Amino acid sequence: METYTLIILLLAATIRVATPLVLAALGGLFSERAGVIALGLEGMMLGAAFASAAVAAVSGSAWLGLGAGMAAGVALALLIAVACVTFRGNQVVAAMAVNIVVAGICPMLGLAWFDLGGQTPQLSNPGQRFAEIILPGAHAARSVPVPGLLYAELVSGHSLLVYLAAAIVPAGAWVLYRTRFGLRLRAVGEDPEAVETAGISVAAIRFQAVVISGLLSGIAGTYLATAASSGFARDMTAGKGYLALAAMIFGKWRPFPTLGACLLFAFTDALASRLEGVPLPVVGVIPVQFIVALPYALTVLLLAGFVGKAVAPKSIGVPYAKDK
Amino acid sequence: MSAERAAPSLRWLEALVLPLANLVLALLLSGLIIRLIGESPLAAFRLMLSGAFGSQEALGYTLYYATNFIFTGLAVAVAFHAGLFNIGAEGQAYIGGLGAGLVCLGLGSLPFWLVAPLAIVAAALFGAGWALVPAWLQARRGSHIVITTIMFNFLASALMTWLLVNILIKPGQQSPETREFAPGTWLPSAHDLLARIGLSFAPSPLNLAFALAIAASALVWLVIWRTRWGYALRVAGKNAAAARYAGISPARVTIAAMLLSGALAGGLGLNELMGAEHRILLDFPGGAGFVGIAVALMGRNNPVGIVISAILFGALYQGGSELSFDMPHVNRDTVVVIQGLVILFCGALENVLKRPLSRLWSR
Numbered sequence: 001m002e003t004y005t006l007i008i009l010l011l012a013a014t015i016r017v018a019t020p021l022v023l024a025a026l027g028g029l030f031s032e033r034a035g036v037i038a039l040g041l042e043g044m045m046l047g048a049a050f051a052s053a054a055v056a057a058v059s060g061s062a063w064l065g066l067g068a069g070m071a072a073g074v075a076l077a078l079l080i081a082v083a084c085v086t087f088r089g090n091q092v093v094a095a096m097a098v099n100i101v102v103a104g105i106c107p108m109l110g111l112a113w114f115d116l117g118g119q120t121p122q123l124s125n126p127g128q129r130f131a132e133i134i135l136p137g138a139h140a141a142r143s144v145p146v147p148g149l150l151y152a153e154l155v156s157g158h159s160l161l162v163y164l165a166a167a168i169v170p171a172g173a174w175v176l177y178r179t180r181f182g183l184r185l186r187a188v189g190e191d192p193e194a195v196e197t198a199g200i201s202v203a204a205i206r207f208q209a210v211v212i213s214g215l216l217s218g219i220a221g222t223y224l225a226t227a228a229s230s231g232f233a234r235d236m237t238a239g240k241g242y243l244a245l246a247a248m249i250f251g252k253w254r255p256f257p258t259l260g261a262c263l264l265f266a267f268t269d270a271l272a273s274r275l276e277g278v279p280l281p282v283v284g285v286i287p288v289q290f291i292v293a294l295p296y297a298l299t300v301l302l303l304a305g306f307v308g309k310a311v312a313p314k315s316i317g318v319p320y321a322k323d324k
Numbered sequence: 325m326s327a328e329r330a331a332p333s334l335r336w337l338e339a340l341v342l343p344l345a346n347l348v349l350a351l352l353l354s355g356l357i358i359r360l361i362g363e364s365p366l367a368a369f370r371l372m373l374s375g376a377f378g379s380q381e382a383l384g385y386t387l388y389y390a391t392n393f394i395f396t397g398l399a400v401a402v403a404f405h406a407g408l409f410n411i412g413a414e415g416q417a418y419i420g421g422l423g424a425g426l427v428c429l430g431l432g433s434l435p436f437w438l439v440a441p442l443a444i445v446a447a448a449l450f451g452a453g454w455a456l457v458p459a460w461l462q463a464r465r466g467s468h469i470v471i472t473t474i475m476f477n478f479l480a481s482a483l484m485t486w487l488l489v490n491i492l493i494k495p496g497q498q499s500p501e502t503r504e505f506a507p508g509t510w511l512p513s514a515h516d517l518l519a520r521i522g523l524s525f526a527p528s529p530l531n532l533a534f535a536l537a538i539a540a541s542a543l544v545w546l547v548i549w550r551t552r553w554g555y556a557l558r559v560a561g562k563n564a565a566a567a568r569y570a571g572i573s574p575a576r577v578t579i580a581a582m583l584l585s586g587a588l589a590g591g592l593g594l595n596e597l598m599g600a601e602h603r604i605l606l607d608f609p610g611g612a613g614f615v616g617i618a619v620a621l622m623g624r625n626n627p628v629g630i631v632i633s634a635i636l637f638g639a640l641y642q643g644g645s646e647l648s649f650d651m652p653h654v655n656r657d658t659v660v661v662i663q664g665l666v667i668l669f670c671g672a673l674e675n676v677l678k679r680p681l682s683r684l685w686s687r
Contacts, residue, residue: 089673090672246475
């Protein structure tokens with residue numbers, strides 16, 4: 001029973017850690033399937049985290065915060081799209097530029113507006129955050145041993161954005177594989193010339209794909225600042241955007257395997273935090289720095305292709321020139 | 325659009341006018357942001373200028389920061405020439421500094437002429453070593469070097485924190501720092517060196533490492549443009565398929581270029597640790613690895629351009645920290661924003677000005 005409770009709590013933590021990764025990774029998937037490298041996820045997430053926390057703090061509404069987060073994500077996505085699609089700039093450089101600008105501008109604006117050393121004020125009022133939702137019957141179910149605990153801890157008791165992330169994976173897969181837009185998007189990522197020949201604008205599709213990635217990373221950033229924690233802190237994404245991108249590559253640019261990869265990352269993270277300060281047989285207490293480093297090390301290992309070669313969309317990273 | 329040969333005047337345009345125009349754009353936008361937070365951009369830039377060049381001490385600090393950026397800028401540029409985007413200069417500099425620091429801590433009793441070369445070699449080896457794994461993974465397994473080098477930055481940070489907190493910390497001390505290096509291992513400061521030839525210069529952390537950085541720039545120029553190996557590197561960077569036809573192995577170039585890149589990044593440790601701090605401390609690269617990206621892009625990956633833009637960024641850093649005394653809302657973060665905007669305009673949006681400017685030029 002003890003072990004069962006522990007496992008359920010571990011899985012619940014996994015879901016919470018996985019949420020921003022899933023949202024961002026799915027956004028990245030749309031961008032990359034259309035042929036635009038999604039290294040900007042990190043910056044879009046961080047920008048959205050700041051915008052959502054700032055607006056939620058001032059307006060007192062988490063929903064307005066979500067709107068601001070999504071708007072910030074989309075604005076940064078448009079900047080990337082203009083640089084990469086309109087002006088055919090280097091996609092990696094454009095994304096890193098956005099990431100660096102955002103890393104500087106968020107604490108700078110935060111300091112100017114709130115005078116809290118670059119942070120936003122604590123979101124302490126209930127309406128300012130996306131609090132945990134207790135599903136009907138969760139309290140009663142707790143007394144039922146095995147399935148009750150599963151329902152009360154694992155299914156119930158998450159923020160609304162967690163359920164949104166869960167719903168968005170099948171929705172994203174449907175858009176990608178079952179709609180005309182999805183077909184065109186995937187075609188643009190493989191062979192833009194062919195799509196252009198069919199009379200469809202490559203630039204328009206790529207713009208839409210990048211904006212979708214901004215929208216979803218915007219939700220991811222909002223989750224970080226207004227659900228997982230209560231406010232914005234400097235560099236709070238701490239590489240989560242890159243982890244999401246790595247998860248997407250590990251998931252071979254497909255929605256459900258990407259979800260699986262995000263859950264794997266999140267599980268390692270949740271497990272590692274559980275192990276913090278716990279003496280283990282043979283190795284003893286693992287130093288906290290190793291626990292911190294685990295997701296990054298795992299990313300390198302997964303990218304090293306110990307799981308088979310990943311095949312990227314063919315035109316990824318290549319600007320499309322119509323006049324060629 | 326395709327392989328048009330740039331006329332001499334166009335080359336000047338690309339080398340000088342374009343970076344300057346892009347810099348002006350980046351500064352204009354930064355000014356707008358400073359305006360947005362309620363400060364006067366003109367006053368801010370004026371304060372920044374005097375804070376960076378207004379006195380001998382200010383100049384010393386500017387060049388001291390520039391030294392770091394020359395090393396990281398060269399590191400990024402060498403990788404760029406091989407077609408690689410090395411975002412890991414930050415971590416490579418961190419680990420490279422560890423190498424130099426370990427030599428200074430362990431062999432501090434040796435004479436300077438022996439310990440300094442050993443420390444330089446150690447910094448280069450450690451920096452190169454930290455670049456080796458991402459390089460190998462890119463060359464042999466196709467793992468995206470941008471992501472792996474970013475991950476290696478995080479890993480370097482965790483490793484160094486662990487080392488400094490648990491192992492290298494000076495016993496009986498709270499803050500995670502090593503003991504001070506023996507004075508015999510310190511790189512001589514600029515004011516001491518200048519005093520020896522009878523010139524007086526205000527005390528600043530500027531030290532011999534600046535000369536080393538200039539020497540490294542000359543060396544990089546020689547290697548990239550005047551050796552077979554540098555030629556192979558540029559060919560592989562421009563066109564991997566063509567390189568393969570010419571008998572050049574892109575995979576080997578990738579690894580060699582990243583080793584050189586990491587070794588150059590390691591040079592930061594000489595300036596920061598042996599020249600200024602005289603001990604190993606947490607996060608001494610302080611973002612210089614990322615500044616290196618902006619420096620390399622603005623310097624168009626050319627050593628002369630890199631030295632100039634490194635001094636410019638040194639001035640921004642020094643001026644920026646002076647500025648925060650007068651305008652508390654304008655600080656290092658502002659410099660990070662400017663740095664990002666320079667990368668955006670010089671790197672990603674270079675085509676925006678290129679075509680209209682060259683049309684204007686060729687009239």
